[in-house]
Amino acid sequence: MTTFVLIHGGGSSGWDWHLVAAELRGRGHDVVTPDLPIEDPSAGLNDFTNAVLAALGDRPDPVVVGHSYGGMTAPLVCAKVSARLLVFLAAMVPAPGEKPGDWWANTGYVGPEGLSQAETFFGGVPEPLVAECVAHGRPQVSAEGEEPWPLDALPDVPTRALLCRDDRFFPPEFLRRVTRERLGVEPDEIEGSHMVLLSRPKELADRLESYLGE
Template identity: 65%
Template sequence: MATFVLIHGGGGSAWDFHLLEAELSGRGHDVVAVNLPIDDEKAGFDEHVDAVTKAIGDRGDLVVLGHSYGAFTAPLVAEKRSARLLVLLTPMIPKPGETPGDWWGNTGFQDAKGLSDEEKFFNGVPADLVAEAGSHGRNQVSAEWGQPWPLEKWPDVPTKVLIAREDRFFTPEFQRRVVQERLGFAPDEIDGSHSVPLSHPKALADRLESYL
């Protein structure tokens, strides 16, 4: 059995993974879902990585998953802890030296016009979960937004990228292009919205297990 380390996206929390955590735990895996220090103005990449590694403790056989903005932190953790596998889910894939703030312009991202946040991020998520998600969201003020991504090259860790076919925020067309440009391969695809862990937790757990 593996240890799945789940790193949330911008403004998120460990709660974002509670359905996926239940699926994976029910199959006998260990799960570590971490609250990054995104509400600390002094917290940068180092502090984000420290928060995750402290939560991992002495666990091994790690599968590190970074969701959305969490893809900036996940490779740092995967390298530091010599992970078995790195999985990037509907991700912001960084380049060496790139700040998260610059990523948007560098990739040519264009926001969906005329859609509410709920329509962009939570299409296909049950209404009760959408309402609950609002109470778990956090204001992201941490310092890594303006910090260059510290790795000089992509970590020497097997890497999978999984995008969502119904993602209205990072559309499949956009994701396919960025993954190919930055990592040199085509991503895998799964049904669901940008919030796949809430919209399709069982299918996501199935896919993650298939990677082992």
């Protein structure tokens, strides 16, 4: 049995992970899906990290997964615990001293044009589930966007990056380049859109579980 810590992206909540969490729990694993304090205008990266640590408690050797903007928090958690594995899922990979708000320009990100929210994020997700996800969304008014990312380097823990081949928010060619530049590795790939955790939860759980044996 392994504990998976699943960290949501920007403007979201731990609810985003409920299908993947059910898959992993059904296989005998423990799962933690904390809500980051994104609605608190004073909350910064340390508050995000502490929210995850509070939810994790004393569970040992977790696998920490950061989805999208959750990639800013996941390595900070790994620096505080004896993590078994760090996974960046369709995620922003931070750089030391870089403000999260500067990540977009620093990586040369160009957003999609002419696409709806559903087309950008939710390819392959059934419409009722899209509506439910949007209803669980929260305004992100926290303060971390202008806060330098605090570590001198990414934590020394086994690390994987997993991109989504049908992602229209972080296109594969973009995320491959960022992963090479910032992690020095080739990312793994999975079919699905940016919200693969809702469109392909079983396949994502399969992939996360497969990392345990590598």
